[in-house]
Amino acid sequence: MRVRSLVSRCTxxxxxxxxxxxxxxxxxxxxxxxxxxxxxxTPQHADERYWFAPGNVHTAWPTPVGMLDRDVFRVSALGNVxxxxxGTQKSIAGELPLxxxxxxxxxxxxxxxxxxxxxGSMLVLRTGLIYGSGRWFPIGADSGCMLYYNAGMPPxxxxxxxxxxxxxxxxxxxxxxxxxxGEF
Numbered sequence: 051m052r053v054r055s056l057v058s059r060c061t062x063x064x065x066x067x068x069x070x071x072x073x074x075x076x077x078x079x080x081x082x083x084x085x086x087x088x089x090x091x092t093p094q095h096a097d098e099r100y101w102f103a104p105g106n107v108h109t110a111w112p113t114p115v116g117m118l119d120r121d122v123f124r125v126s127a128l129g130n131v132x133x134x135x136x137g138t139q140k141s142i143a144g145e146l147p148l149x150x151x152x153x154x155x156x157x158x159x160x161x162x163x164x165x166x167x168x169x170g171s172m173l174v175l176r177t178g179l180i181y182g183s184g185r186w187f188p189i190g191a192d193s194g195c196m197l198y199y200n201a202g203m204p205p206x207x208x209x210x211x212x213x214x215x216x217x218x219x220x221x222x223x224x225x226x227x228x229x230x231x232g233e234f
Contacts, residue, residue: 082233083120083121083122083197083230083231083232083233084122084175084195084197084230086122086230087122087123087124087195087228087230088195091230093124093228093229093230094115094229094230094231095114095115095228095229095231096226096227096228096229097225097226097227097228099226100128100224100225100226101224101225101226102222102223102224102225103127103163103209103210103222103223103224103225104219104220104221104222105131105132105133105211105216105219105220105221105222105223106216106217106218106219106220106222107210107216108208108209108210108216109208109209109210110206110207110208110209111206111207111208111209111227113206113207113227113229115229116204117167117170117198117200117205117206117207117229118198118200118231118232119170119198119199119200119232120197120198120199120200120232120233121197121198121229121230121231121232122195122196122197122198122229122230122232123172123193123195123196123198123207123227123228123229123230124192124193124194124195124196124227124228125163125165125189125192125193125196125225125226125227125228126191126192126193126225126226126228127142127163127189127190127191127192127223127224127225127226128142128191128223128224128225129142129221129222129223129224130142130221131161131163131211131213131219131220131221131222131223132219132220132221133161133213133218133219134218134219135218139221140160140161141161141191142161142162142163142190142191142211142222142223143159143162143163143190143191144158144159144160144161144162144163144188144190144212145159145160145161145162146159146160147160148160149212152214153212153214154186154210154212154213154214155186155187155188155212157177157179157188158186158187158188158212159188159190159212160212160213161211161212161213162188162189162190162211162212163188163189163190163191163209163210163211163212163223163225164186164187164188164189164209164210164211164212165186165187165189165193165207165208165209165210166181166183166184166185166186166187166207166208166210167181167183167184167198167205167206167207167208168183168184168203168205168206168208169183169200169201169202169203169204169205169206170183170198170199170200170201170202170203170205171183171198171199171201172187172196172197172198172199173196173197173198173199174187174188174193174194174196175194175195175196175197176188176193176194180199186210186212188212189209198232207227209223209225211223
């Protein structure tokens with residue numbers, strides 16, 4: 051009987067110690083913006099409604115809160131872009147093969163929704179690549195989580211389509227940007 055009681059007490063003490071030193075779960079720990087994006091937690095900012103980016107121009111995101119270093123973004127979009135005067139429609143998700151040289155974003159699907167930052171750089175987790183200022187990166191219908199690095203100048207997030215001639219385009223994308231603020 052004494053052995054059983056001693057084992058029970060030791061078990062309770064060991065379990066209490068394990069709980070005390072075991073790392074806290076995600077709900078208990080302060081999570082980083084990237085983790086909050088992956089978990090689809092409520093962002094600090096989200097466009098109230100979808101807004102339209104026409105297929106024939108470059109469109110800056112009308113950010114009401116700005117973009118700061120280590121902010122995380124996720125773009126959701128839907129729509130089609132007309133790629134010529136004859137009415138050929140393409141999904142904003144784009145199509146394979148990848149565009150290649152001569153296209154705005156050579157490593158992205160042809161006709162896909164794309165974006166660039168005017169200052170700093172964007173790490174697109176889906177591709178694992180960092181895109182510097184002025185370099186187009188893929189968005190498609192869902193960008194996945196993207197981490198922004200600021201270069202000091204006030205940035206803009208600009209959208210377009212991966213088409214070497216957007217002048218004959220029509221249609222476009224309805225999109226919504228969500229933003230999780232970086233830690234200061």
